[in-house]
Amino acid sequence: MSHLLAYxxxxxxESIDWWHFPERESERCLVRFRGALIQSRASGExxxxxxxxxxxxxxxxxxxxxxxxxxxxxxxxxxDKIIGVKITNSFGLEHTLRVSSTDLAIPNRxxxxxxxxxxxxxxxxxxxxxxxxxxxxxxxxxELSLMLRIGFFTGLRLGSITDLxxxxxxxxxxxxxxxxxxxxxxxxxxxxxxxxxxxTGSVPIPQELIDTLLNYAISTRRLQRQxxxxxxxxxxxxxxxxxxxxxxxxxxxxxxxMHRFRNNGVELGVKFLRGFHFHRTRATYATEIxxxxxxxxxxxxxxxxxxxxxxxxxxxTTMKYIKFIENNKTMKEASDAFTHAFMGLMGGDKDV
Numbered sequence: 001m002s003h004l005l006a007y008x009x010x011x012x013x014e015s016i017d018w019w020h021f022p023e024r025e026s027e028r029c030l031v032r033f034r035g036a037l038i039q040s041r042a043s044g045e046x047x048x049x050x051x052x053x054x055x056x057x058x059x060x061x062x063x064x065x066x067x068x069x070x071x072x073x074x075x076x077x078x079x080d081k082i083i084g085v086k087i088t089n090s091f092g093l094e095h096t097l098r099v100s101s102t103d104l105a106i107p108n109r110x111x112x113x114x115x116x117x118x119x120x121x122x123x124x125x126x127x128x129x130x131x132x133x134x135x136x137x138x139x140x141x142x143e144l145s146l147m148l149r150i151g152f153f154t155g156l157r158l159g160s161i162t163d164l165x166x167x168x169x170x171x172x173x174x175x176x177x178x179x180x181x182x183x184x185x186x187x188x189x190x191x192x193x194x195x196x197x198x199x200t201g202s203v204p205i206p207q208e209l210i211d212t213l214l215n216y217a218i219s220t221r222r223l224q225r226q227x228x229x230x231x232x233x234x235x236x237x238x239x240x241x242x243x244x245x246x247x248x249x250x251x252x253x254x255x256x257x258m259h260r261f262r263n264n265g266v267e268l269g270v271k272f273l274r275g276f277h278f279h280r281t282r283a284t285y286a287t288e289i290x291x292x293x294x295x296x297x298x299x300x301x302x303x304x305x306x307x308x309x310x311x312x313x314x315x316x317t318t319m320k321y322i323k324f325i326e327n328n329k330t331m332k333e334a335s336d337a338f339t340h341a342f343m344g345l346m347g348g349d350k351d352v
Contacts, residue, residue: 003057009259010036021075030077033058034104040275041106052108059104078102123284128272135270140261143238143246144254146216151281154205155289155310158254158278160185162246163194165235166217172210173202180204185311191235194247199311213237254278286310286318 010033011018020029034055041051059078065071080102124132129152136145150161164183168191172181185193186200195201216222217237226234228243236245246254258278265273289309293302307318 003054004061006054007033007058013263019071019075021077023076025076028076030058030062030104034106037106048108052106055104055106059102078104122280123287124272124276124280126288129281129284131270131272132265132276135265135268135273136261139264139268141257142216142221144257144261146213147238147254148278148281149209149212150205151278152285153209154183154203155282155285156185156203157196157282159194159196159247162238162254164237165191165193166214166237167191167235168193169210169213169217169237172205175204179207181207181210195311197313199313201308201311203311204309282310290318 008018011029014032014036016029016032018029020027022028025031037046037051037055040046041048046054062071062077066073066077133145133148133152136148140148147158147161150156150164151158156164164185168183168185168189171190172183174181181204182202183193183205184190184200184202186195187198188200222237222239225239225241225243229236229239229245230243233239233243233245238246240246240253255278262273262276265276286306286309290302290306293305297305303315303318306312307315310318312318
């Protein structure tokens with residue numbers, strides 16, 4: 001259902017009817033949605049697998065409507081085609097299955113030349129992060145603004161951020177002489193904080209951010225929400241205006257506000273918000289902390305440091321950030337060399 005919901009939101013944002021199938025193929029709702037999905041894959045907003053599944057789900061929905069007689073079979077929605085899928089059995093024998101498909105199908109294809117970080121998302125630049133946070137202070141709720149700061153400066157996933165307790169902040173351990181503390185998270189922490197794969201560990205956090213969050217914890221705004229919360233939820237840092245946590249039935253609340261915030265930002269001309277998803281805060285944090293670590297540690301020590309700071313399950317995930325940074329550096333050097341050569345040629349043209 002999440003794929004159909006995404007399609008419905010896209011139709012609404014583009015002011016297109018779901019039955020819009022004019023003669024001109026490029027204007028049909030499904031063709032335009034396919035183009036939007038491919039663009040979101042290219043920008044890193046959607047993983048290639050998600051892009052393929054989303055288009056497939058929407059086409060299946062229209063096929064169901066067609067079979068039930070709810071839409072006309074004469075509408076020019078897509079062209080059917082038969083493709084061959086090669087399968088090799090346990091004996092090494094290969095045979096081809098004929099599978100029906102449509103010309104709207106999007107192959108699950110990795111973007112050429114791209115190094116995929118966690119969930120296939122790309123980090124923001126330091127400038128982009130600053131613009132997003134500055135806008136969040138005026139265009140987002142106080143809760144979302146603080147969540148974004150936690151994401152950018154600790155790398156915690158949204159599921160962990162929404163499960164943070166006030167006690168988690170109060171129990172933070174000081175790292176001497178560096179202006180940082182560490183938060184204990186995971187099922188083994190006291191109090192426990194949800195983490196992916198139930199990894200228990202300690203996450204560095206700036207002292208200034210801790211102070212900001214503790215001030216929020218005793219603010220009138222949060223205390224009013226706490227007064228409405230169930231006894232077991234009163235220590236949870238972030239609560240909705242009805243006193244509920246942002247997990248469970250309310251887990252989509254943050255995504256809904258993120259969608260609204262992103263659209264407002266794009267309208268205001270903040271280009272970094274185009275294709276921005278909350279998880280990109282984590283990719284940004286991991287990339288920036290890896291850059292810093294590589295300046296002061298060996299590669300092996302940097303990998304271990306970032307692995308622990310980001311609670312990565314294994315080093316292969318952390319290694320992607322090394323490769324991403326190296327790739328970007330190489331591309332920048334190549335770009336600078338090309339620009340220099342190009343400007344030289346342009347200058348030469350003027351002299352002729």
